[in-house]
Amino acid sequence: MESALFPRIIRFFKTESSWDALRNILTILIPGLFLFFFWDGPIAIAFAVGTLLAALTDVPGNQADKRLTALYGIPLFFLTGLSISLALHYESWTIVLLLGIFGFLYTIIALLGFRINIVGNLALIVASFTIGLRPAGPFVFTFALTAGATCFYAVSLIQAYLFPHRSLSFAVEGGIQQMAKLIRLKIDCYNEAVPLHQIYRQLSALHIKVSDQLEAVRSILLRDKRLLEDQHPASKIWLAKLYQLVDLYELLMAIDNDYEHIRDTLKGGKTLILIRESLAILSKATARLRVKGRSRGFHAAKRERLEGLLQELETTALTENLQKKELTISIVNQLRQVANILQNIHIPHALEDNTWVANKDIANFAAPQHNWKTIVKNLSFKSAIFSYAVRMALLLMLGGLIGFLLPEYRYASWILLTIILVARPSYNITQKRNYQRIIGSLIGIAISLILLVCIQNICWLAAIAALCLYLFLLFNKPDYLVCVIFITITILLGQKIHEGSIQDLLGSRFAFTLLGSIFAVLGCLAIPINHYRSVAQNTDSLIQHFKSYLEKIKESYASANINYYDLRLLRKFTQASLAQSYDSLEQLEKEPIRGRYYKTDIIHFQTLAYRINALLVGLSIQMTKLGQSLPVEEMSERANYVAELIQEAELLSKKGYGLARSKRAAGWKIGKAEKLSS
Missing domain, CATH: 1.20.58 (Methane Monooxygenase Hydroxylase; Chain G, domain 1)
Incomplete structure (x- = not known):
């Protein structure tokens, strides 16, 4: 047991995210401590917050990816920090409206890609942190926050140019x-x-x-x-x-x-x-x-x-x-x-x-890049991301309104932060994140209390807070529950060092976190995502890719002229479509009200789709990898067998997309398929 565990720990610390965590904590602490001791405490805190949040936007990629992240991150951080801090400074109700606007815009830009989605999510967290810190000088705070983000992106870009193939x-x-x-x-x-x-x-x-x-x-x-x-x-x-x-x-x-x-x-x-x-x-x-x-x-x-x-x-x-x-x-x-x-x-x-494809065709195998026209096409409730963006806007406005009515507005930042981190399009994922955040907060509060009772030395508390911040960065991607524990300890110890008292913060941390969790669940129920539509679209796309792949295999066999480019491209599209279909079916299965009725039948469809894909790939590699030429009769029999399975999958997917009425047909077909293949 120990011999198996130790190599796993070593492998974990050799991953890119582990090395990034070390880089990030050094980028946060070294300039942050310098500013704290030699310039100004609030500026150092704003700088460190900007660096931390920018670090969380950094995901693996090439040099162009790093530039794109900085191109979006720096202006969004500046705009969000300045507008929210100004609204706080003048105690204006417009902060509620700003939260709604940012909630919608920063959520729907996820259509521009995964990287932009993360930047938008962290820009919302900038708003939450700004409310929690309640800066005295909006412009000084914003410039310090943006400087921290710029500093991190500079380090990230330098690393990308020095080690271009690292990711x-x-x-x-x-x-x-x-x-x-x-x-x-x-x-x-x-x-x-x-x-x-x-x-x-x-x-x-x-x-x-x-x-x-x-x-x-x-x-x-x-x-x-x-x-x-x-x-x-x-x-x-x-x-x-x-x-x-x-x-x-x-x-x-x-x-x-x-x-x-x-x-x-x-x-x-x-x-x-x-x-x-x-x-x-x-x-x-x-x-x-x-x-x-x-x-x-x-x-x-x-x-x-x-x-x-x-x-x-x-x-x-x-x-x-x-x-x-x-x-x-x-x-x-x-x-x-x-x-x-x-x-x-x-x-x-x-x-x-x-078998390699021509250089001019290489770009066709990369994921397509989306633009602002994609957002325009999704401005209706038929789009899952649009419904999710509206839900986030309303939830953040509700959290902001409650905070605006409280005597200590900054404590409402826990409501907003919990909504941003927990509320997800899927009810199941939202519930899972809720559980992790509530349990993680409780454990973090308990550990913080023990540390504060046992340790009075500020330097030791600062060192522990820095260590916990590093552990938060280390586990941010692998385990959300663990990272919540460590960031809770970091914040509570930091608050103790900064203000000298955390009695009010302890209660508000858990109470407002719980309230944010409740809002996130209610948002899922009030504005649900239509998983049936995504299932219909993804399964239809998968069936068409199956058919196209099979036809290309038959065409290559009949002509004895293997087109490696077409076969590779169709195989890639089919694999990607299978992954998307599987994911949408998983979301449907875990839908809170009706999902359980379709669980067995969804498994039937997933199994059938997996078998079809394996058969298609098997026919392809007979020609491309193994160089084997099947007899005409055997090739025809195998192709017809796959065509029957595709036809059954199509029938199964079209019966209401609930799949329930096709249970017997699916079971019969899988049994027949196994008999035919033997």
Whole structure:
């Protein structure tokens, strides 16, 4: 247990977010302490707040991404800080209106992309912090806050230019680690003691994580204009690693398709055991791969052991019947292809081959960039993000109005902060964040009280507050509950150091946090998001991508002319569509009023969609990776089988998008599919 835990801790501290947390705390503390001791306390606090909030907008990306974040972050922070602090200074009711305007605008700009969404969310938190600090001088406070944000963005940009491939290397390694988990899960597919329906559910969920990780790599790499320059070798090397990751993913998705058939065909003897042992070696080899620093590839002894297992499988297959022999050899070939990729992925060379797409087409594989026209198209309640933006505007205005009526307006910042951090489009996620924030606040308050009773020395309290701020930054992405605990301790200890008393703050922290949590839940119920519409759109899109992918595979087979560009692009679109469909179905399943009625049928659809995707990828790699040419009859039979599954998925998705009336049909079709495939 301890031997397994220690490497996990080491890996955690080697992640990009962990290194970023160290960079961020130094960027906050060094100039902040300098200003505090040699200039002015309030200015130092405003500067540190600006630096902290800007640091929270920084997500992995290339140089252009960092510039874009700064381009949005600096003016939004300045505008928000100045307008809110001026309204506070003059005790004007316009602060309520400002909160509503900012709540709507900063939420709906999420349509411009994930990075802009984060900046908008942190700009709302700027408003909350400004109310909590209640600055005496609006202009001094705003300039200090903006200077802190500018300082952080300068550090971030300098780092991006000094280490241009930093985020990319972490993203690639993250993808490799997700592949290792996928291989470990595949081991159970060959274990007759593990129910298949559990494995399919887990595979579908893991598919989303792997797909997201690959999309992160594409997002960083494929928008690099230097890829179009043949004379830039470094970018070509990273592009080669992306190709290898995608090829590895395809092989793992299509290592086999019908596990019921495989278990039945290969039962008895040592075949299934040997396959599980081979996958275990591949999983461990994948987990230890590194693409930066000290390169580590496929250990020679492990590769030799794997090759021995594969040869034993081939030898065993020669003594079996034709069906078992062909199936075993097919699995062995795919396992060997996986091993070859693992052998080469850490090598710092661009191993270009005929499957690469032309430079002019590379940008087509990156996620499309949205503009302001996208926002205009979504200005109606038919849009989920529009409904969410209206909900946020009303909730923030309500929280601001309550604060305006209180004698101590600054304590209302806890209401606003809780709404900003907790209220999410999905009821289920909102409830989860509510639980984490309330429990985290209680634990943080309890620990703070113990520290304040036991420690009276201000220097020690300041050191503990700084440590807790670092731990907040460290766990901000991995675990929201833990980060709430540490930021609560940081704020309470900081308030004690700054004002000398926290009696009022202790009660208001929890009371107003609880009130904000209640508002967030009521907002979900009062202005719900129509998950049915998103399910309809995403499932329709998925079905069309399935059909297009199948037609392209059939066309390539019939013409014997493989178009690698089209196949790669359609596979990418299908994988992305599958991830979106899976996510929307998850939201529908967890919808508070009617979601539970559709849970079983949603699982049926997700399982069916996963099987269709695996079959399509399997047909594709038969031509592109393994170079195998199936007989015409067999190809036709497999294509018709997939077409039947697609037709059933389409029927299942159209029956009210509740899927309830299709339960029997879905179960019948999956049973029939398993029978046909065997």
